[in-house]
Amino acid sequence: MNWISEWALPKIKTLFGASREVPENLWHKCPACEQMIFHRDLERNLHVCTHCGHHMRISAARRLECTFDPGFSRIELPKVPADPLRFRDQRRYADRLREAQVKAAMDDAVAVAHGAIEGQRAVVAAFEFAFMGGSMGAGVGEAIVTAARLAVLQDAPLIVFTASGGARMQEGAVSLMQMPRTVIATRLVKEAGLPFIVVMCDPTTGGVTASFAMLGDIHIAEPGAMIGFAGARVIEQTVREKLPEGFQRAEYLLEHGILDMVVKRGEMRETLARVIGLLREPLLTQPERAPAAAEASNVIALPTPEAPAPAAS
Structure with a gap:
């Protein structure tokens, strides 16, 4: 069989050209x-x-692309201490952080951009779950605060796409402090009279859910997104009861009043533009009412029933 591998196959490859590698x-x-x-x-x-x-799940960059009109701009976020606690478990936190930055091509787990959504101005912050599970550390807290300040500066609504496992354990108490910081950021937007819209993607859990994610004026979720604080297994062990089917899924939360709507990804951009328009455009003033005399002239008097005659004594 040597003649097949040594003579026939090279002839065939020469005749039909070298085989091309199939991309992965x-x-x-x-x-x-x-x-x-x-x-x-x-x-x-x-x-x-x-x-x-x-x-x-999609990346934060892809999320911004499919949300904004062409021509949006990403902003550079402030730098924060990379490893404030010099944390180390099986590996150094600084090494994990550098690896995640190279993998996701981001400095941290949130990207912020501003532009237009079907003509409606907006500031959008999108979480990157591939960056250490979208966990919230000092960098994420700074990103949300920066996005809120930019929204106030541009007089534009703030939209946050959440996809996070919660607080970043490698930053300890520094990570937990981002919960009140992000809550204060939402207050800046609301005190300026601007809409704050939260779009919860799969998954939205932990400290993100326990802080700013549940403080929106409008709460939207993608179909099937897992939303909650603790995991279902932990809850079952705590309450010692079997949880309902679909517990912590977007459809279940919509049915029980936690969410305002569940929107498919292909319809998200149009929905956000419509919601922004409803929240930002002033309500149509009702026409002035006619004078009381004119209204009275158009009133049709209904006959009143006659009083019964008194009974004979």
């Missing part, structure tokens, strides 16, 4: 229905499964 990641498997989706179809559908409609 041409097909993606949906984590919900396990169907294979061609990468171009998945990108065209904003990373929503074309078979079952499952909303996959």
Whole structure:
């Protein structure tokens, strides 16, 4: 059989040309229905499964692209101490942080940009879950505060897309202090009379849920997003009861009044523009009422029932 490998195969390769390597990641498997989706179809559908409609996680950069009109601008966020506690577990926190920055091409887990959404001005902060689980440290807190100040400066609503596992344990109490800081940031926006809209993506948990994520004027979520504080297993062990089906999912929270709406990713941009328009445009003034005399002339008097005759004594 040596003549096949030594003579025939080289002749065939020479005749038809060298074989090209097949690029990786041409097909993606949906984590919900396990169907294979061609990468171009998945990108065209904003990373929503074309078979079952499952909303996959997307990057913060892609989130900004599919939310804003063309021409938006990302802003550079203030620098914060990289490793304030010199934390180390199995690896140094500084090494984990550098690795996440290279992987996500971001300084921290939030990207902030300003621009227009179907003509409506807005400031948007988007979480990057691939950056250490979107955990909230000093950098994330600074990003939310900066976004709030920019919204007030530009007289524009603030929209935050959340996707986070909660506080960043490697920063300890510094991370926990970002909860009141982000709450104060939301107060800056509201005191300026500007809308604060929170779009909760999968997952939104922990300290993010326990702070600014539940303080929006409007709460929106993507279909199937997991939203809560503690995990379902921890809650079951605490209350010693079986949780309902779909507990901590967007549809369940909408049914129980925690959310205002659940919106598909393909309809999110249009929905945000409509909500901003409703919140920002002044209400139409009602026409002046006619004088009382004119109103009285148009009133039709209804006959009143006659009083019964007195009974004969």
